[in-house]
Amino acid sequence: MAFFRSHILVSVDPECLKRGAHDIVDHLHDELVAQGLIDEVQVLETSRIGDPYAYGPDIMVYPEGVHYVNLTTNDIPYLVHEHFLKGRIVQKFVEQKPVVVDEELGPPKPKEVRVVLRNCGKIDPNNIEDYISEDGYLALAKVLTEMSPEDVIEHIKRSGLRGRGGAGFPVGHKWQLARASQETPKYLTCNADEGDPGAFMNRRVLEGDPHSVLEGMIIAAYAIGASRGYIYCRAEYPIAVKTLNIAIQQAREFGFLGENILNSGFSFDLEVRMGAGAFVCGEETALIASIEGKRGEPRPRPPFPTVKGLWNKPTNNNNVESYANVPQIILRGADWFASMGTEKSKGTKTFALAGDLNNTGLIEVPLGITLREIIYDIGGGIKDNKGFKAVQIGGPMGACLPEKYLDVPIDYESLLSVGGLMGSGGLIVLDDETCMVDIARYFMEFTQDESCGKCVPCRVGTRRLLETLERICKGQGRHGDIELLEELCENIRSASLCGLGQGAPNPVVSILKHFRHEYEAHIYEKRCPAKVCRDLISYEISKDACTGCTVCARNCPVNAISGERRQTHYIDPDICIRCGICAQVCNFNAVMIK
Amino acid sequence: MAIKSETLEKNNPLLVPETKKMIDQILEENKDLPGATMVILNELQSKIGYVSEPMQAYVAKKLRVPQSLVHGVVSFYSFFTTYPRGRHTIKFCMGTACYVGGAPQLIEKAKQILGVDPGQTTPDGSITLEVCRCVGACSQAPVVVVDEESHGRVRPNKFPQIIRAIQEADQAR
Numbered sequence: 001m002a003f004f005r006s007h008i009l010v011s012v013d014p015e016c017l018k019r020g021a022h023d024i025v026d027h028l029h030d031e032l033v034a035q036g037l038i039d040e041v042q043v044l045e046t047s048r049i050g051d052p053y054a055y056g057p058d059i060m061v062y063p064e065g066v067h068y069v070n071l072t073t074n075d076i077p078y079l080v081h082e083h084f085l086k087g088r089i090v091q092k093f094v095e096q097k098p099v100v101v102d103e104e105l106g107p108p109k110p111k112e113v114r115v116v117l118r119n120c121g122k123i124d125p126n127n128i129e130d131y132i133s134e135d136g137y138l139a140l141a142k143v144l145t146e147m148s149p150e151d152v153i154e155h156i157k158r159s160g161l162r163g164r165g166g167a168g169f170p171v172g173h174k175w176q177l178a179r180a181s182q183e184t185p186k187y188l189t190c191n192a193d194e195g196d197p198g199a200f201m202n203r204r205v206l207e208g209d210p211h212s213v214l215e216g217m218i219i220a221a222y223a224i225g226a227s228r229g230y231i232y233c234r235a236e237y238p239i240a241v242k243t244l245n246i247a248i249q250q251a252r253e254f255g256f257l258g259e260n261i262l263n264s265g266f267s268f269d270l271e272v273r274m275g276a277g278a279f280v281c282g283e284e285t286a287l288i289a290s291i292e293g294k295r296g297e298p299r300p301r302p303p304f305p306t307v308k309g310l311w312n313k314p315t316n317n318n319n320v321e322s323y324a325n326v327p328q329i330i331l332r333g334a335d336w337f338a339s340m341g342t343e344k345s346k347g348t349k350t351f352a353l354a355g356d357l358n359n360t361g362l363i364e365v366p367l368g369i370t371l372r373e374i375i376y377d378i379g380g381g382i383k384d385n386k387g388f389k390a391v392q393i394g395g396p397m398g399a400c401l402p403e404k405y406l407d408v409p410i411d412y413e414s415l416l417s418v419g420g421l422m423g424s425g426g427l428i429v430l431d432d433e434t435c436m437v438d439i440a441r442y443f444m445e446f447t448q449d450e451s452c453g454k455c456v457p458c459r460v461g462t463r464r465l466l467e468t469l470e471r472i473c474k475g476q477g478r479h480g481d482i483e484l485l486e487e488l489c490e491n492i493r494s495a496s497l498c499g500l501g502q503g504a505p506n507p508v509v510s511i512l513k514h515f516r517h518e519y520e521a522h523i524y525e526k527r528c529p530a531k532v533c534r535d536l537i538s539y540e541i542s543k544d545a546c547t548g549c550t551v552c553a554r555n556c557p558v559n560a561i562s563g564e565r566r567q568t569h570y571i572d573p574d575i576c577i578r579c580g581i582c583a584q585v586c587n588f589n590a591v592m593i594k
Numbered sequence: 595m596a597i598k599s600e601t602l603e604k605n606n607p608l609l610v611p612e613t614k615k616m617i618d619q620i621l622e623e624n625k626d627l628p629g630a631t632m633v634i635l636n637e638l639q640s641k642i643g644y645v646s647e648p649m650q651a652y653v654a655k656k657l658r659v660p661q662s663l664v665h666g667v668v669s670f671y672s673f674f675t676t677y678p679r680g681r682h683t684i685k686f687c688m689g690t691a692c693y694v695g696g697a698p699q700l701i702e703k704a705k706q707i708l709g710v711d712p713g714q715t716t717p718d719g720s721i722t723l724e725v726c727r728c729v730g731a732c733s734q735a736p737v738v739v740v741d742e743e744s745h746g747r748v749r750p751n752k753f754p755q756i757i758r759a760i761q762e763a764d765q766a767r
Contacts (some may be wrong), residue, residue, distance in 0.1 A: 195727065198691050274633075276635070293632045294663075295670040354735065442693055551751075
């Protein structure tokens with residue numbers, strides 16, 4: 001592999017692209033060629049460096065660590081000449097302020113341990129050599145030359161790795177079941193259908209370090225004896241699909257995929273299949289149906305996919321993050337992996353922090369950490385000095401947990417014991433201005449819409465749940481509604497076919513359990529305590545605070561606001577649709593919610 | 595009658611030689627893949643922009659499967675549409691973070707400016723409004739995706755500028 005004395009990282013964040021980052025790359029390349037430096041300086045495309053809205057397009061030059069910002073193509077010849085030929089830093093383009101963020105993935109925070117995310121943002125995902133230089137494909141070489149498939153399975157079992165898709169089935173055990181199936185050919189699938197709203201861990205791994213997933217898959221294929229693999233990626237992630245396809249092509253060229261991998265006699269190849277916007281396809285039997293080209297409807301298990309999966313052949317299905325852990329477990333040892341986490345939940349887990357937090361973004365922490373540590377130590381607490389109300393963990397099949405559970409350690413069993421779910425890793429923090437009934441309604445709208453319609457409890461039950469919740473939010477709740485919700489939830493949970501239906505009532509149930517008073521306020525007092533539900537609130541403009549700046553009137557979508565300039569404005573309650581835009585745009589906090 | 599034949603043609607790109615060639619090429623390249631239906635429909639959706647009934651019938655014929663099967667797949671997945679979309683699409687992410695972060699207010703604003711609801715196209719065929727599932731850019735909430743490009747932290751009072759930019763780009767075409 002070639003060595004370069006300097007590396008130029010060009011941010012190709014979407015905003016930078018819009019501002020001409022690709023032209024910068026082209027010009028840098030042309031200029032380096034023209035000045036005879038192309039063998040000494042390497043140009044790499046990377047994700048966001050600084051805030052693209054302030055700096056884009058920007059570049060980072062190593063080893064100096066100089067951050068040049070707001071570049072135009074006209075600046076490039078001078079920059080290349082000065083910096084790379086003369087060795088002088090061009091001060092006028094330098095941004096002195098330290099690079100704050102990658103908003104999704106900053107430098108590791110205290111208490112973080114990065115295993116799956118270790119390479120993200122550090123290497124060029126489109127260059128396999130970058131991955132190899134970080135010990136990439138070393139685990140594969142070790143497996144193919146020193147270990148039997150049984151050894152690999154034993155090793156993974158000993159590490160205690162459990163499925164990172166959310167359910168937490170032991171990965172080694174699943175591989176053993178797939179290996180034990182006699183029928184051939186066997187298939188391997190990777191679930192990259194990260195559909196939970198608020199979860200983007202897998203996208204980041206696929207976009208930032210695709211080879212770690214490929215390597216994990218090839219090792220898994222060797223362990224179970226699979227000959228062909230599919231990565232099922234959701235259509236909402238076009239960049240991930242593109243990155244994966246490049247990675248697969250490069251892995252083939254380097255002999256890590258295809259016939260006779262590394263001269264071991266083992267052959268395996270894989271391809272990416274795209275979903276088309278169906279949440280239920282994250283369920284493994286539905287995912288398999290979708291790869292087969294059918295409607296993505298789940299089917300009853302058993303038979304489990306390890307016995308009868310893709311095209312009725314034994315199929316091992318794991319999540320992106322599960323596979324990405326595998327090479328590190330092989331290289332650093334099962335004991336190293338098992339030294340992190342709790343007794344039954346080993347290793348680290350990535351979480352996507354979102355919602356009303358000061359620091360949102362991706363984190364990777366050892367299991368067993370508490371929600372409080374994540375929210376306050378890593379997440380920096382609640383935004384705008386508001387109070388904490390609840391944390392939504394586990395996606396639309398997960399639960400909303402109140403403050404009293406913040407000290408529960410995050411592992412599969414502990415979360416289950418408080419009615420929660422590990423899920424794929426979305427963590428959404430809600431502040432005290434959130435209406436929990438509205439959140440329950442939101443999640444039910446999601447599951448109702450995404451229910452595939454195959455089984456009645458889920459198809460009809462979620463709709464009845466949604467209707468009841470909508471009624472409550474509109475102030476039309478009735479006596480007996482809470483009991484009705486409870487009964488419906490129990491029936492849907494016990495009678496549905498797949499995890500989607502069985503988990504669908506979870507948000508409603510957990511909110512009923514922890515925030516029952518909010519349901520009661522909506523139903524009996526026709527009042528929304530958090531002042532969110534439109535039909536239960538009204539907007540008024542404060543005489544004292546209003547300066548008559550007309551901003552609210554100009555932004556009102558239905559022209560409900562009247563008033564002369566410099567005079568107190570007035571909202572006509574009959575026209576107002578309570579969209580809240582006026583309160584958002586008012587600079588003087590003059591719009592009050594009653 | 596004139597209108598009718600025009601809609602027919604609009605919904606049937608097989609009648610236009612160039613698009614028919616594209617469709618045939620997509621079918622030819624992928625029809626022997628295992629699980630070809632999804633791959634082909636995804637390609638058609640992205641290259642042609644929609645998968646209308648005549649196209650579904652054509653795909654079924656070429657793959658030697660019942661048309662009901664192809665239609666079943668098309669109607670199951672939310673990415674497939676059976677009618678042409680506008681020249682530009684504005685998608686509102688309705689993930690949890692965006693929902694809490696103010697996506698509903700943005701939709702309200704768009705409805706006010708364009709006069710159409712999500713799922714509809716403006717009468718001049720320029721902009722289609724859609725709501726979509728979480729695009730996974732939650733730390734940027736609320737997110738609006740214009741064609742392929744995502745805009746983060748969109749505020750209702752800045753949003754009209756984004757719409758205006760699309761309209762200007764569309765008129766300049």
